[in-house]
Amino acid sequence: MNNKYIDLIDQSFHFPQDEFKLEDKTLHFHDLDLMKLVEDYGVPLKFTYLPQISNNIQRAKKWFADAFEKHQYKGQYNYCYCTKSSHFKHVLDEALSNDIHIETSSAFDIDIVKTLKKAGKITNKTYVLSNGFKRDQYISNIADLINEGHENCIPIIDNYEEIDLLSEAIEGKFKVGIRIASEEEPKFEFYTSRLGIGYKNIVPFYKNQIQNNKKVALKMLHFFINTGIRDNAYYWNELHKCLKVYTALKKICPSLDSLNIGGGFPIKNSLAFDFDYAYMVDEIVNQINLVCEEEGVEVPNIFTEFGSFTVGESGGAVYKILYQKQQNDREKWNMINSSFITTLPDTWAINKRFIMLPINRWNDSYERVLLGGLTCDSDDYYNSEQHVNAIYLPKYNKDKPLYIGFFNTGAYQESIGGFGGLQHCLIPTPKHILIQKDADGNLHTEVFAEQQKSENLLGLLGYHQENEKSSKAKELLNQEF
Missing domain, CATH: 3.20.20.10 (Alanine racemase)
Structure with a gap:
């Protein structure tokens, strides 16, 4: 029976595509091994594949040059x-x-x-x-x-x-x-x-x-x-x-x-x-x-x-499925280890859809699910793909971790979400990785920003100021005595 996730994709689309392919049963994005990225940096994770910015600029320049000549x-x-x-x-x-x-x-x-x-x-x-x-x-x-x-x-x-x-x-x-x-x-x-x-x-x-x-x-x-x-x-x-x-x-x-x-x-x-x-x-x-x-x-x-055409297709986000909740006989909720409202705010604000694919387990059987974020907000979910009005992913198995990626997320999400600032329910901003090619075409990765820590958020909320005031008051008190 053709009930594997890879069968679903093969039956629905032309695959592989220019930026997506499978190697060793895991998803690669522009020759980037996404499972290795997960293993090296952990999840949740955001990345920017910088070469795609230049690729799109050069594509557009060629279209206009060809039209001008014609x-x-x-x-x-x-x-x-x-x-x-x-x-x-x-x-x-x-x-x-x-x-x-x-x-x-x-x-x-x-x-x-x-x-x-x-x-x-x-x-x-x-x-x-x-x-x-x-x-x-x-x-x-x-x-x-x-x-x-x-x-x-x-x-x-x-x-x-x-x-x-x-x-x-x-x-x-x-x-x-x-x-x-x-x-x-x-x-x-x-x-x-x-x-x-x-x-x-x-x-x-x-x-x-x-x-x-x-x-x-x-x-x-x-x-x-x-x-x-x-x-x-x-x-x-x-x-x-x-x-x-x-x-x-x-x-x-x-x-x-x-x-x-x-x-x-x-x-x-x-x-x-x-x-x-x-x-x-x-x-x-x-x-x-x-x-x-x-x-x-x-x-x-x-x-x-x-704007979006320049930078949008350079961005991606990777999450882990933490747990599955079956709330009734028809709906299964796969909970991600982050939040859609904070990391992909366009999915919440304007119901925007991005390409969503699993990173691993493409040879496993699949099921229909909804995706839920970690905040306590009922709107923190992602429930449909643009092409099929449903989300299908490899079946949840607590003993076999599943990682999923959202792609072409490079425009607006960081600025709308408030990069480095407060996030809804204090869900921390994920680690952000930059990916670049050298002159020989080899990929190199570097950490642009670490995942937010509680000290960052407490500082923004003014709690460190209170601690500083308390410390100064104690110093003054000690001086008096």
Whole structure:
């Protein structure tokens, strides 16, 4: 009978896949022996496979290069990384090694930019696209960067006051972009994005605040929709509306030469994932070419801002099944030795699904289960896979430990979960491992962060302060006597 877990996978998907294969009956991820990782470092465990960041950047660059060549596109392509997806130094170092640019979203991002400049990771030629609603400190930091000579720092205007605020803070001339407040998909709770300026208001805004302002040059129009890049009528309709605004602006604004089509490339969330990236890039480039030709304007340089696509597929998390609880005749709960709410918060907050596979015991028979976390919160669970609406794992056996991995978790989870901070029910942050390749292609691992200890959490909660006060009081008391 074909009742082994490996049989289930073989019957359901094409397997092995580029990043997943079995060796010695255990799962390997990009040639990384995950059971050895478990044996060396223990679980729960998070890891970042840094080479995948460069792999995805180079894939995207090739798709655009091929499309530019095919359609004889006259503009340039610039790949930007959205730092908000993961601000970690090791992520930025790997991404920037591929000759890319970055997008920022808050004041402290600019401090990271300055640190990267001092380290020689970026230069004044690197584009720094500053998005987001800009409060005083963000405005001040952007102005400092531009005043220090970083002319390719381009603040993307989000509201009607930002031009005046930037003009006051910046000493000389500077370039800006304008973000379009795109219309959301019909199923959304609201009609128009809170970010940017509405389609109909952009040309009047340019005429009123930028056209006659000798300090400001409009360089870029920024387009982004919340659902990301998808091959559906909604995406193509919004892109065409954006292109109509771009061509109308270009006719009255010679300095406008760039179109930022945002980001939103999906990442693999299932073994059944199927998305034709090359086709989408080809068609986007083709549509921009056609509309600009129809309107008689030069094609823009194209910028993209890929965050999750850049870093998402580099991340993973490994847990151990501690125990199985059968709460009724139909539901079996496999309890992991960590928490989904704290380590994979998107599974709880937006019901996001990641690729989930066992690390070992693929030749054992399987069963349908639910996965539960350690917190006392009823929402700390993971109950369905994107492709089958159920979780199947090798049968629980207390004498045969089972380890499971969640993959492509590299974007947002640490920042949303509050890396190094307090966690729900004081569940500690897992140990974090970095994986890199040397010049010969050999894998090397190093510990980026150890698992949180109780002293870290007690300190954050103020208990060490109480101990310090108590100790000082005792010292004073002893001095008096």
